[in-house]
Amino acid sequence: MTSATRRLDGYGAGLVREIALAERVKEGLTRLYRLDALPHVGDFVTLAEGEDRETLFVRDSGEDLEIELRMPKLGATEVALHDASLDPLCQIIEGVSHFVYLAARSERRRETTQLELEIQAEVDKYVVLAHGLPGFSSRTSEKLRRRLFTDVAYVHDEDTDEGERYRVANDTAARFTEKLERRYVEHARVVPMRGELRAFFEMGLEEKLRAAR
Numbered sequence: 338m339t340s341a342t343r344r345l346d347g348y349g350a351g352l353v354r355e356i357a358l359a360e361r362v363k364e365g366l367t368r369l370y371r372l373d374a375l376p377h378v379g380d381f382v383t384l385a386e387g388e389d390r391e392t393l394f395v396r397d398s399g400e401d402l403e404i405e406l407r408m409p410k411l412g413a414t415e416v417a418l419h420d421a422s423l424d425p426l427c428q429i430i431e432g433v434s435h436f437v438y439l440a441a442r443s444e445r446r447r448e449t450t451q452l453e454l455e456i457q458a459e460v461d462k463y464v465v466l467a468h469g470l471p472g473f474s475s476r477t478s479e480k481l482r483r484r485l486f487t488d489v490a491y492v493h494d495e496d497t498d499e500g501e502r503y504r505v506a507n508d509t510a511a512r513f514t515e516k517l518e519r520r521y522v523e524h525a526r527v528v529p530m531r532g533e534l535r536a537f538f539e540m541g542l543e544e545k546l547r548a549a550r
Contacts (some may be wrong), residue, residue, distance in 0.1 A: 350387045355408050362433040372441050385409045391428035392434040402443050406432050427462050434461035439511045452502050459510030475523045486511035513549040
């Protein structure tokens with residue numbers, strides 16, 4: 338991230354665990370996608386208020402791209418895939434994915450869309466959580482995909498712009514990760530799977546939609 342991208346209002350008070358996790362997620366995605374080093378996530382983080390969900394605020398002044406990432410607090414205990422409390426963890430991963438993707442696009446002077454951000458974030462949630470599973474296999478991959486993309490509830494109604502965007506992102510990521518599972522996870526082909534993930538990251542919106550079909 339160059340000087341053209343800087344923090345809007347990131348102080349991260351009361352989010353020590355959350356920022357530490359966000360930084361690990363950022364470093365993992367940076368390595369996977371072979372990106373240049375990015376600033377510390379904590380410099381951009383503020384605490385989401387009340388029941389508010391993860392939100393990325395962006396202000397483009399023409400010369401500077403200013404970012405604020407609001408994140409929820411994690412629960413008090415570790416979570417498993419079936420726990421409802423997995424949601425705050427997923428929100429943090431999603432927010433970091435937005436941060437990384439937007440920073441990478443800004444660095445290369447490439448535009449992006451909200452749908453593109455959401456699709457990438459859904460894929461990144463699968464990637465990050467899969468990496469943390471012991472003995473990852475096609476069985477555990479299927480369980481993870483079901484937890485992320487099937488057993489879900491939406492905040493926004495289907496007939497709203499936000500509702501449609503999140504449903505398209507969910508469906509696209511579900512289809513793409515299922516392809517990954519068939520092609521690579523079943524046969525433990527980790528290296529080529531990373532290559533396909535990197536290619537997907539570099540794709541624009543229409544290419545991402547086609548890759549998931």
